[in-house]
Amino acid sequence: MICPDSFKGSLQSFEASQAIGSGLEKASTSFTIIEKPLADGGEGTVESIVRATGGQIIEKEVSGPLGEKVKAKMGLLPDGTCVIELAQAAGLPQVPPQKRNPRFTTTYGVGELLKEAILRKCPRIVLGIGGSATCDGGTGALQALGMRFKDAEGRELQGIGDNLPKIHSIDQSAFLKAEGIEILIACDVENPLYGPQGASYVYAPQKGASPEDVQYLDQGLKHWARLIHQETGISVDNLKGAGAAGGIGAALHAFLGARIVKGIELIAQLVGLEEAIKDADLVISGEGKFDQQTLFGKVIHGVMKYCQKFGKPLIVLAGKIEWEQLSQELPEGILAAFSIASGPISEQEAMQKASFLLEKVAFNLGRILCLGRENNEKNTF
Known part of the structure; x- marks a missing residue:
């Protein structure tokens, strides 16, 4: 096998x-x-699961990490499950090395893919979040689903890492809910949202952040965690995996009820890995x-x-x-x-x-x- x-x-x-x-x-x-073939939520997740289950791949044009248009693949499985890769819409390889800085990249395109799955009424959405170029706390994805962020003067803010410390209020009046849909986030790390082991300090330097950027983003994520608790009553401060992919797990957990699970365990279940190994000689x-x-x-x-x-x-x-x-x-x-x-x-x-x-x-x-x-x-x- x-x-x-x-x-x-x-x-x-x-x-x-x-x-x-x-x-x-x-x-x-x-x-x-x-x-x-397997994946853990990163590169190749959609392809692996679709090939193993006999599903189909569809393409959708969405916003890339810098706002440019990109074509992203989604997987539709025979049981109606939709599989999405964050890296298809907000992956680090999509950003030229000279333009890499997670203060200015967004998960907006990921939200567009989620919106497509929700509107299709898929009973379950699996989102792999490996390989991101972002550190926006998932605000870009929420914005694509209709959430609005405003500063202290009432000006609307784009969902990027640079704006995290500036968010003063949240408007959910046009936010697209995912009622009746199970959302699972495939993640292979357990880092918290902020702090020395958080999204910014551990991962932002790999995405082009300077030491000053790292401190700025960490403070922004801490502020974002307070706003999430204020808005939903849900604390994401110690949520395992919240720091993966720039914090998108924290946002989707709090506002969409998503669960963060071990990527390889989820994908193994979807492709029938355990039974295949049980029957194999080698x-x-x-x-x-x-x-x-x-x-x-x-x-x-x-x-x-x-x-x-x-x-x-x-x-x-x-x-x-x-x-x-x-x-x-x-x-x-x-x-x-x-x-x-x-x-x-x-x-x-x-x-x-x-x-x-x-x-x-x-x-x-x-x-x-x-x-x-x-x-x-x-x-x-």
Whole structure:
């Protein structure tokens, strides 16, 4: 059973899955291969779930993180569930490096996608919030749903991080409710909304924020938390995961009743991962970089827990392995880990050739698995 995460910057999870499957098939036609490409709420979430469930993808033009028009994919599953990726409308790769500053980016386009799902009367919405370029506390998304923010002089404010400290009042008169709709936020971190471990201090520097910007945004998020409590009676100060994606989880939890859940656990449920692992003889997963962070709610960690539950061997294929620098042994539950890099090679070249390299390692792994069998198939590598 093949269930990798994306190899960020080079392969989406379904492309990685196809490469591994192709390598195994070239090694031997005797394998029965099941592919379930995965994600944890970030890049590739829509594609992974739609491919695994037989759903369909639709495109909608929405506002990007800087207000420009972008085309974003949404997934509609057979049971009516709508799957949305924040990164499709507010992703960091959509912002040129020289323009990156989370004080001036918005989740407005994410709100437009949510609005589409609500108007379609989807019974459940799954929102993956990985890979954001934003730190607007979700105000952009709320604005797209009809909420209005005003400063002390009554002037309307755009939903961006820069305006968080300026919000004096909130107008919900035209806000689109999501009554009767279950909203689940797929998230792989537990950071709070503000403070030393919050959205601004931990993630804003990666999105282009200076030390001064970080302090400004943190104060803005703290002010926003007070306003949320004042408006709804709901405290988001200690909400786990509220600090992910610039704080959008806090806003959607308070105003739409959204629940923040572990991304890999939710997606595993949607694609039937547990049953597939239970029936497998061997499980192969992978990601771009296999290191200590892998065990903090990411895809491989989720896969590993199911493998441990059913006593199944797990092999990890990765672009870069840094585990041996951190520990003498692999985590319990992982049989082996292999880098796909073949000899001295730059990271850029490895990323460009990722599909070929992954297929080649899978081929060699397949040959080892077939050791002792009669196999006259031609060696194609």
